[in-house]
Amino acid sequence: MKNILGYYLMPHPPLIIPSIGKGEEKKIQNTINACESIGKEISILKPKTIVVITPHATMFSDAIAISNEEKIKGNLIKFRDFETNIELEIDKEFNDELLNLCKSENISAAGVDSNLLRRFNKDYELDHGTMIPMYFVNKYYTDYKIVHITYSILNDIELYKFGMAIQKTAKNLNKNTVIIASGDLSHRLTEDGPYEYSPQGAKFDKELIENLENGNVVNIFNMDKCMIEEAGECGLRSLYILLGAMEGNSIQGELLSYEGPFGVGYGVMKFNQEGENISNLDKLVKIKEESFNKKISNSNPYVKLARESLNYYFKNKRLMIASNDLPREMLEERHGVFVSLKKFGQLRGCIGTIFPTTDCVANEIIRNAIQAAIADPRFLEVTEDELVDIDISVDVLTNPIKAIKEELNPKIYGVIVSKGQNRGLLLPDLEGVDTVEEQLNIACQKGGINPNSDYSIEKFEVIRYKEGENNEI
Structure with missing residues (x-):
C-alpha cells in the first residue's frame, strides 16, 4: 500500500x-x-x-x-x-x-x-x-x-x-x-x-x-x-x-x-x-557528471585557469602558481580582470580589478577567482561542494579611455565614473541595463557619486570568456 x-x-x-x-x-x-x-x-x-x-x-x-x-x-x-x-x-x-x-x-x-x-x-x-x-x-x-x-x-x-x-x-x-x-x-x-x-x-x-x-x-x-x-x-x-x-x-x-x-x-x-x-x-x-566534464573540457584557457585555481585553493588552502604552458598573452600581458561565479543562473560572487595588480593576466585571474569565491561581501563564502554547480566567466578589460556620454553604448562598453576619490565601475552587456542613463546611474551609485554632479567618464571594452565556450584566443 x-x-x-x-x-x-x-x-x-x-x-x-x-x-x-x-x-x-x-x-x-x-x-x-x-x-x-x-x-x-x-x-x-x-x-x-x-x-x-x-x-x-x-x-x-x-x-x-x-x-x-x-x-x-x-x-x-x-x-x-x-x-x-x-x-x-x-x-x-x-x-x-x-x-x-x-x-x-x-x-x-x-x-x-x-x-x-x-x-x-x-x-x-x-x-x-x-x-x-x-x-x-x-x-x-x-x-x-x-x-x-x-x-x-x-x-x-x-x-x-x-x-x-x-x-x-x-x-x-x-x-x-x-x-x-x-x-x-x-x-x-x-x-x-x-x-x-x-x-x-x-x-x-x-x-x-x-x-x-x-x-x-x-x-x-x-x-x-x-x-x-x-x-x-x-x-x-x-x-x-x-x-x-x-x-x-x-x-x-x-x-x-x-x-x-x-x-x-x-x-x-x-x-x-x-x-x-x-x-x-x-x-x-x-x-550531471557527464555534463560537468563536457563543460570543463570545452572551456578555454581563461576559465579553465579560474576553475583550476579554485580547485587548487580548496585542496591546498593557498594560491596556485601559473604554469608556463599557458598561452603567451596570459603570461606576458597585464590587464584588469573580473571573475564572476554563478550558481543556477544566480550570481554567487564577483571580484575584479579595473587596472592590473599582478604581473600578468594569468595571476590576475588566479587572484580574483579566489577573491570572488571567498571575499565578495554580498555572499557567504563558496564551499568546495558548490564548485560542481558553479559556472565561471572571466572578463578581461581593455585599458580605459576618456569618453563623453554620447560615445557610450552599454552593450559594448563598460564605464568607470570618477569624482575626487570616488570611483564606480559597471561592466558592459548586463541584463536589465539597456540605456546609457541606466548604466551611468548604477555606476555612480556604486561609487557613491551624485549622478547629477559633474564627474569624469572612462569607457572600456571586455573580452568575455564563459565556461563551456571554447572562445578563440
Whole structure:
C-alpha cells in the first residue's frame, strides 16, 4: 500500500481569489476549475498530512526550510484581501522524521521557527505560494496537518534526494500523505505582462509540460539552463522535489489546465504512477557528471585557469602558481580582470580589478577567482561542494579611455565614473541595463557619486570568456 496518495502541481496567482481578482479571475476560469477538482480529489483521498513545497516563504541559499512550530497562519493583506485567513496545524511528527532523515543522508534542510526568522527580519507565516493552493483544498477538506517546505537554491540532485526523503518519511510513519508542488511556470510569456518578455518563456512551458506528461524525468533535469533562466519561472525546483518523491516509479503527468493570459504560465497537473522499481537517480547523477566534464573540457584557457585555481585553493588552502604552458598573452600581458561565479543562473560572487595588480593576466585571474569565491561581501563564502554547480566567466578589460556620454553604448562598453576619490565601475552587456542613463546611474551609485554632479567618464571594452565556450584566443 502506497503512503503517498496524490502528487500535484498547482499555481499560485493571488488574483485567482475573487476578493483579489474582482472579476479578473474569470480570465483563468480553466485554472480555477482545475484547482477545484484537485481540492475535491483530496477530500476523497483523505490524507492525514499534506506536504506543500513553495518558492515564496523565507528562502535560504544553503538549506531547505521546514516550518517547525505547532501551527502556522497567514493572510493576503498585502494583496488588499482583508478576508482570506488560513491557520494550519503543523505535522511535527513528520517534520522530525524528515529532518532526521535529511541529517543522516547529508541533505541540507533545517527546521525554522519565529525565533530563527526574527534574526533575518522575517515573519513566521504562510506565504501566498502556500495559501493559494490550500484555499482550494480547504473548501472541501480540512482534516489534515501540513508540512510547509520552502525550497532552496541547492543543486537539482539534492532537491531530488530531498523528495526521496519525503517519500521515505511517509513510508516510515505509515502516514497517508499528499504532496503539492506550488509554482508558476514562465513569467515572461507576453510583451504586456508584468515581467520582461522572452521568447524562451513559451518554449520552456511547452517543453516542461510535454516532459511531465510523458514522464521524462531525465529530460526535465537536462533542460537547457539558459532557457530556464530566460523563462523566469518559479516552479521548477518545487517539481524537482515532487519528482524525487516519486522515485522508484514510472510516472505520467495529466495536464488539467494551462493558461497564461497575464503573461505568466499557470499549469495545473496531477501525476499517476504506472510502474515500480524504476530508478532515475543513478541516471541523473551520471548525466550531471557527464555534463560537468563536457563543460570543463570545452572551456578555454581563461576559465579553465579560474576553475583550476579554485580547485587548487580548496585542496591546498593557498594560491596556485601559473604554469608556463599557458598561452603567451596570459603570461606576458597585464590587464584588469573580473571573475564572476554563478550558481543556477544566480550570481554567487564577483571580484575584479579595473587596472592590473599582478604581473600578468594569468595571476590576475588566479587572484580574483579566489577573491570572488571567498571575499565578495554580498555572499557567504563558496564551499568546495558548490564548485560542481558553479559556472565561471572571466572578463578581461581593455585599458580605459576618456569618453563623453554620447560615445557610450552599454552593450559594448563598460564605464568607470570618477569624482575626487570616488570611483564606480559597471561592466558592459548586463541584463536589465539597456540605456546609457541606466548604466551611468548604477555606476555612480556604486561609487557613491551624485549622478547629477559633474564627474569624469572612462569607457572600456571586455573580452568575455564563459565556461563551456571554447572562445578563440
